[in-house]
Amino acid sequence: MAVYTHLGAEDLAELIAHYDVGDLVSAKGIAEGVSNSNWLIETTRSRYILTMYERRIELGDLPYFLGLLDHLSAKGCPVPRTIHDRSGAAFRMESGKAVALIEFLPGVSPTHPTPDQARSVGKVLAQLHIASQDFTLNRANTMGFADNLAVLEQCGEGGLASIHPDLPAMIAPARAAAAIDLADLPQANIHADLFPDNVLMLGDKVTGLIDFYFACTGAMALDLATTHAAWCFAGDGGYRENVGSALMAGYESARQLEPRERDLLAEIAKGVALRFVTSRAEDWLDTPDDALVTRKDPMQFAKRWQFYNQHGNSVFR
Template sequence: MAVYTHVSAEALAAFLARYDVGELISAKGIAEGVENSNYLVDTTLGRFILTLYEKRVAADDLPFFMALLDHLDAKGLPVPPAIKDREGREIQELEGRPACLIKFLPGVSLSHPTPAQALAAGDAMGAMHRAVADFTPTRPNTMGIDTWRPLFERCGRSLDDIAAGLHDDLASALEAVEANWCGADFDRSAIHADLFPDNVLMRSDQVSGLIDFYFACTDIRVYDLAVMHTAWSFDAKGENFDAKVGEALIAGYERHFPLSAFERAQFNTLASGACIRFALSRAWDWLNKPADALVVRKDPLAYMRRLKHYDAELVKRSV
């Protein structure tokens, strides 16, 4: 979440008038994240999230995201569907951007998840994947493996402005992952593709919300778990790996989908790919962040450090 587009109180009040949600009391920009503009909105009838979709989220993709959230909500999963206005519309326009008013979910996102919390989060991802077994809409992964090399080339030698040698390190890692990727051999489904700790709301050791589905797509099911593993099993800088958190995450997921021998053998390749994906997208954002955006810039090197862990595990298995 972030704020790129600023919304006046007058424009927001007029927007809310389309809904049966009461009158505006206050609105506060949410600085975390990098994708869309988000506000925490309080009205006389409750609390909501206002999201304005920025350039990385294509308006044509919004019906897929809304349909997925509606599907998961109907299955009883703790997700935030969009609120419909009086005419039954979920997708609006505000300040020249597609916009939605979204259900607010209580809970807190974690900075240092425990194994118990990771177990619950892995279980929630498994339940989500089981719930989409009959979800028929599809969407390509716009940040999937086919996009990594083009993004790497767009960043180019500017990567070395972030850290000396980053360009060549990413080039070598990308070549290795591309050579070992077995994408056609995995089960595929709708996935979240970005289930970081800040996209999981917790109450104590229980999951109260799965949020921010704007990278959701159709891709390798267990890749979703690999993305989660890279995000949950390390500290924010990617320097310290917590094996117990990683093991708990997988154990929770396996309550729904036990990993096959093939998936276990390929897991570190998938996780290395996830590290490359997030290192590249963070690097691009680092190099191209608008000067006036209220947004927390994330360090791509934190994912290069994670990458070294998965590469080392691959070496161990090969000897």
């Protein structure tokens, strides 16, 4: 479930009255997502998503996240606009927590993406990279390869082994990934978590990229490798070659990779796999056994690390 805070009808109506969006007609809590509380808001004028930021998000990062949405949507990327309140503010404080109202976009997240859907997502990702380069704010990646190593070391071999006996073996490759320098690769403001559940689609058309709360200034190749690792594997862990090549072709139809990016892609994809091993392992150890939230399996990405390690750059040709 993802409504952590109860907001009554009066609270919501009073909140919505701060925006020039018509009168509140209905508000429904949204079950998907685990980080924040989200409501689907309907007013006499349109539909919106109201998000209350519950955890993990620093208040100081909100101008970056919400400003990036406005920057990208003004350039025609399929991302939701932030609705500013009557005083022009992109977010407000409600019951001590930050809230923002964003545009509702149609579409559903694919559960078993087709090659054509992957091609569309690849192209939109490249367009986002081109459009985000002149966004004037910056945010450092807080889930970089060196950060992952520190978190895995903090989980410790014992902690990792309590999740799965093969997980402690991921510390050594995380040390190797921490030494990779991405700073010399072409940079942009990147999504950094573009899993299928963060993409809304109607058929093969991308109607929305959402959940920009890991967005940061970083290497475009890191974003492409993240999207590859998130989209191109079946539920049983098998690599879906046709989805992978469509994603790459879609990306390069809008932005050609430089040779130095292509040469590093497999190493970056291994680092990316470790980033999700890390955040999932950390969440696993932080989540009580009886919590209602379903924990995501870090081993899924340990297997993807093995895949990229075994096949190297041949995956991306």
